Amino acid sequence: MFQYFPSNYVWSLSTMIALTHGGNIGEVDAMCAPILEAARAGDDPGTEAFYAAWKGGGDRLIALADADLARGHGLSAGEKYGRAALYYGIAERMQAHGFEARLAMYRRSLELFALARRHGRENCERIELPYGDSHLSGLLVRAEGLQPGQRAPLVLVMNGLDSTKEMLAKSVMGSLFARRGLSALFIDQPGTGEALRLQGLPAVANTEVWASPIVDWLQQRPEVDAQRIGALGVSLGGYYCPRALAFEPRFACGAVWGANHDWRAVQQARLKREGENPVPHYWKHVQWVFGAHDMDDFFAKAEAMHLNGVLDRIRVPFLVTHGENDRQIPLKYAHQTYEQLVNCPKKDLFIFDASTGGVEHSSLDNPHNAGNQIADWLAEQLGGRT
Numbered sequence: 001m002f003q004y005f006p007s008n009y010v011w012s013l014s015t016m017i018a019l020t021h022g023g024n025i026g027e028v029d030a031m032c033a034p035i036l037e038a039a040r041a042g043d044d045p046g047t048e049a050f051y052a053a054w055k056g057g058g059d060r061l062i063a064l065a066d067a068d069l070a071r072g073h074g075l076s077a078g079e080k081y082g083r084a085a086l087y088y089g090i091a092e093r094m095q096a097h098g099f100e101a102r103l104a105m106y107r108r109s110l111e112l113f114a115l116a117r118r119h120g121r122e123n124c125e126r127i128e129l130p131y132g133d134s135h136l137s138g139l140l141v142r143a144e145g146l147q148p149g150q151r152a153p154l155v156l157v158m159n160g161l162d163s164t165k166e167m168l169a170k171s172v173m174g175s176l177f178a179r180r181g182l183s184a185l186f187i188d189q190p191g192t193g194e195a196l197r198l199q200g201l202p203a204v205a206n207t208e209v210w211a212s213p214i215v216d217w218l219q220q221r222p223e224v225d226a227q228r229i230g231a232l233g234v235s236l237g238g239y240y241c242p243r244a245l246a247f248e249p250r251f252a253c254g255a256v257w258g259a260n261h262d263w264r265a266v267q268q269a270r271l272k273r274e275g276e277n278p279v280p281h282y283w284k285h286v287q288w289v290f291g292a293h294d295m296d297d298f299f300a301k302a303e304a305m306h307l308n309g310v311l312d313r314i315r316v317p318f319l320v321t322h323g324e325n326d327r328q329i330p331l332k333y334a335h336q337t338y339e340q341l342v343n344c345p346k347k348d349l350f351i352f353d354a355s356t357g358g359v360e361h362s363s364l365d366n367p368h369n370a371g372n373q374i375a376d377w378l379a380e381q382l383g384g385r386t
Contacts, residue, residue: 001365004032005039009276009327011050014090016364022086022170031057031087043280047094054091055105058084062112069119078120085112086170093162096281097288106197113166123178124169127185129217131210134201137194138187139169143384144178146223153228153252153382154183156214158244160235160258160362161289162279164193168234172367176375181384183224187214189240191289202291205304211244215251228252228382232374235278235362238329239263239305242337246313253381255319255374258326258362259334263305266329267298276327278361311340317381321350321374325359348377 002019003012018028031053038046065080088109095102117124125140143152155177157168165186168174177184188194189210191203204210211231219226230253233241238260245254260266269275270282279285283295292298318341322334331351338349350373352358357366376386 001360004028005036008039008043010043010278010280011039011094013276013278013361013364014050014094017167018086018090020171020364020367021167022083024083027057027061027083027087043277043282044096047096047280048099050094051091051099051101051105054087054094058087058091058112061087065115074119075121078116078118078122081112082116082120082170085109085116085166088112089164089167094280097284103197109166110194124174129214131201131213134199136187136189136199136201136210136214137165138185139165141169141174141178141184141186142223143181143183145181146183149222151223151225152181152183153230153384154185154218154224155378155382156211156218156229156231156251157184157186158189158231158233158237158240159187159192160233160237160278162192162285163234164188166193172371173232173375176371177378177384180375180379180386182230182375182379182382185214185218196289203289205243205301206247207240207243208247211240212248215248219250230254230378230382232257232378233260234258235328236260236263238333238337239307242307242311242314242318245316245318246307246310249315251316253317253319253378254314255321255378256337257321257370257374258329259320259322259337260329261307261333261336261340264299264302265306266333267302267305275330276361278328307337307340311337312342314341315343315345317346318344319348319350319374319377321352321363321370323359323361323363323365323370324351324353326361328361346381350374350377 004015005011038049061080061084065077068077092105127138128135165188169186190201195201232255234257238256238258245251287298290301320338341347358370363370
């Protein structure tokens with residue numbers, strides 16, 4: 001993986017997310033160069049300097065986009081608003097829970113993303129679906145060429161620990177499925193994005209409690225083929241997705257971009273400083289995500305986060321993928337998930353290595369080759385185009 005900050009994996013990871021999710025390398029370099037020294041102090045110190053640098057980059061783009069709009073150049077403005085939303089989102093992602101400006105920055109990133117969708121005339125619709133006394137928010141990207149009255153297969157894309165629907169919709173997945181005749185719904189499930197920040201919905205181990213209502217909603221949509229709904233889990237979604245399919249039989253197939261078979265064990269390893277963290281201020285972050293009062297409460301909640309004893313319930317095609325050099329989640333967990341899928345009519349295991357690229361966590365070092373391979377597999381199961 002390209003490490004802009006040679007001694008700091010966590011800061012480099014966020015930088016790589018920006019570069020592979022629509023960022024501009026010149027803009028990213030201008031934001032990162034002044035904070036090279038700050039990165040040497042470690043993951044947590046200096047994150048406010050990171051925030052200021054990336055907010056500044058977003059601010060410059062907003063000023064340029066506003067000027068574009070004043071000239072009547074909406075498409076140009078939309079492109080800049082989109083990158084500003086990304087940079088704001090990265091700045092927010094890197095802060096500790098409780099950072100004073102964090103919520104305002106997140107809300108502003110949503111506003112900018114909406115401006116980008118509107119002025120850029122993007123194939124991306126914001127949706128809200130009922131969930132208990134609240135709702136879940138998502139972004140619906142329709143299959144290319146879908147005509148009124150037609151139904152298309154759909155892939156439900158599940159976030160990881162710290163990703164958001166906007167981030168994943170701006171990744172390679174924002175176009176890979178649509179080009180193959182598949183619609184995609186990028187969802188902020190409990191513990192992520194709007195569900196956590198605006199609705200106060202923490203993550204839960206029993207994924208099916210939110211996955212089933214999403215399937216209910218999708219099956220009522222006139223543009224969705226109710227019999228061809230697949231699921232893809234990214235990062236911690238490598239736990240959420242298999243768990244969902246184990247207890248929600250209406251999914252037609254599933255895939256994980258990074259296996260997460262035993263996340264409770266990964267937490268014990270991280271406590272011993274084994275492996276890399278995805279974000280700074282990690283222990284504060286996971287307590288916030290799971291609504292835990294303290295570390296003991298968090299580890300009690302994490303105890304249920306494993307897939308042992310449930311994967312034999314999955315009876316549809318399933319794909320397990322993993323990067324050979326994943327520094328967050330050991331490769332052995334991909335083999336464990338694959339081996340326990342004993343009742344799948346079709347199961348595949350793709351290990352991305354130096355020959356393919358995409359060797360890091362969820363292929364963030366090179367998502368294009370891996371992403372295309374995953375999209376082809378899903379299209380083959382759901383009747384899309386390859």
